[in-house]
Amino acid sequence: MSDKLPARCKLVTEPLGIIETLRVARRNLVEIIPDIATKQPIVSGKTAVVRWHMVMEPDALRHILKDAVDVYPKSDVTKNILEPAIGNSLFIAEGSHWRWQRRAATPVFKHRNIANLAPIMGAAADRSTKRLAASKGRAVDVFAEMVQATFEVISDVTFSDGDSVDAGAVHRAIDAYIAQTAKVSLLDIIGVPTWVPRLNRIGSSSAMKDMRRIADASIEERRNAGPRDIPDLLDLLLEGEDPETKRQMNTDELRDNLLTFIVAGHETTALTLAWALYLCAFDEDVQQKARAEASEVLNGRTATADDIKALPYIRQIIDEALRLYPPAAFISRTAQQTDTLCGREVRKGDTVMLPIYALHRHKDLWENPDAFDPDRFADQKAVNRFSYLPFGDGPRVCIGASFALQEAVIILATLLSRFKFTAVKGRDPRPELILTLRPSGGVWLQVEELSS
Known part of the structure; x- marks a missing residue:
């Protein structure tokens, strides 16, 4: 394990006023998390009209996500940002409307169905291999490459006939919509009701309607x-x-969930792979150990679903990348009734935040939390379930988690067995939260093809 620390966000050390909070949030939402959140079980405060609480204590998180899930639905701000793009899909729906959709969709993501999709994931890894090999020593933005690879996967498993829809156009429209609307508004910060229009979100949905x-x-x-x-x-x-x-789902419900799967099903995995490759380039010893495992198992071929159990260290790297750079780094809920969290009163209407970025780097929950150490996941049972939440937990745990993990292992193992990745000096990525935790400026690495 390297003595240096990989890229991380600078969390605030002093209270911010409303205007400064807005400025920081629009630059990088994760940076509004106070540094004390990595040391305390709960941090509370108040804006002009809204009380808020950031919760990092595993038992309290279990309560929010599992035991009292109906008390803590997604915040109105989150819904208002995403609903014009993905409607009342599984990601947004609440109550009985969410429950029946979840029951109907769950069989789609059974192990057998996901394993049957592994050849599509392997084919994407092979196409990525060809593109990376063609770079011929030039620095490559592996985030952009992983976005392309994972989008090929989600396109092929969603619209396999290839001519029913321009899935790329769908993704571009949603991505443009989120880029325009996901920025925090001053009205969000001070707690103005969400029915009051936010100027940055007016007129942004025409492409999505098409x-x-x-x-x-x-x-x-x-x-x-x-x-x-x-x-x-x-x-x-x-x-x-x-x-x-x-x-059964009608056309509106099918469309909203498909659009959700197209975007969430590739960007989050692309982010995980890009951060994992950055971390492997950051720590050459880890990369060599992972390559040795992948090379021994694969012997030159592309990884399959049957190989996953034989690639535990590759999986540990992915788990550690998800800990250090969780795609959903900041989750917001709105309390529907009075409750108590960590001995503190929570009132109806309070905003309850789950700063996953801070949770995953909490000093009471992780040893040397800012360090890159895949070995901390060598024994999965030793990890407190509610101190590690890259996919959430409880009844609303990400329905596509096993799909994403299978895809990430197949692609990462295949690429590490074929290439050496080296960091480019002066091009370290900066984690930036715009709906998901993205590497600002990309992840630029030197890529060297290994002799077979």
Whole structure:
């Protein structure tokens, strides 16, 4: 393990006023987290009209995410940012509407279905291999490369016929929408009700409306065509049924969930892979150990689902990358009734924040928390379940977590067995939270193809 520390965010050490909070939040939302949040179980405060609490204590997080999930739904700010893009999908829906969708969609992500998608993931790794080999010694932005690779995967497993929808156009429209609307507004900071329009979110949904219409037409076309021999994600969702109510998703519900899976299903994995490659370049000893494992298991071929159990160190690197750079680094909830967290009163309407970035670097929960150390995940049972939340937990744990982890292991193992990655001096990425924790400026690495 390197004595140096990899890239990290500078957390605030003094209270910020409203204007300064807005300035910092618009620059990098994660930087509004106070440094004390990495040392205390709970931190509370108040803006002009809203009380807020940041919670980092595992038992309290268990309460929020599992035991009292209906008391702490997603915040109105989160819903207002995302609903125009992904509607009332699994990610946003609450209560009974969420429950039946979850029951209908859960079988889609069974182990057998995910394992059947591994060849698509391997094919994307092979295409990435060809692109990286063509760089011929030039520095490569591996974040951009991983975005392309993982988008190829989600496109192929979502619209495998290739002509029902321009999935790339759908992604570009959603990405542009989020880039415009995800910035925090002063009205969000001071607690103005979300029904008051935010200027940066007015008129930003025209492209999304067009893409929603295209997706609707594609879904209807597939529905009328009937089932195929090898089902893709859309086929499985069309067939999905809530076992309790026998309800199936209509076109609106299918479209909203497909758009959610297209974006969340590739960007979060791309981020995980890009940060993992950065960390491997950061610590050459880790990279060599991972390459030795991958090379021994794969012997020159592309990784498959059957190889995953034989690649534990690759998985540890991915787990550690998710700890240091969780894609969902900052989660917000709104209390629906009076409650108590860490001995502190929480009132109805209070904002309850889950700063996952701070949780994963908490000094009472992790030894040397800012260091890159994959060995801390050598024994998964030794990790407190609610101190490590890259995919959330409880009934709303990310439905695609096993899909993302399988994809990440297959691609990372394949690439590490074929290339050496070296950091580019002066080009360290800066973690920046704009809905997800992205590497500002990309992840630039020198890529050297290894002799076979």
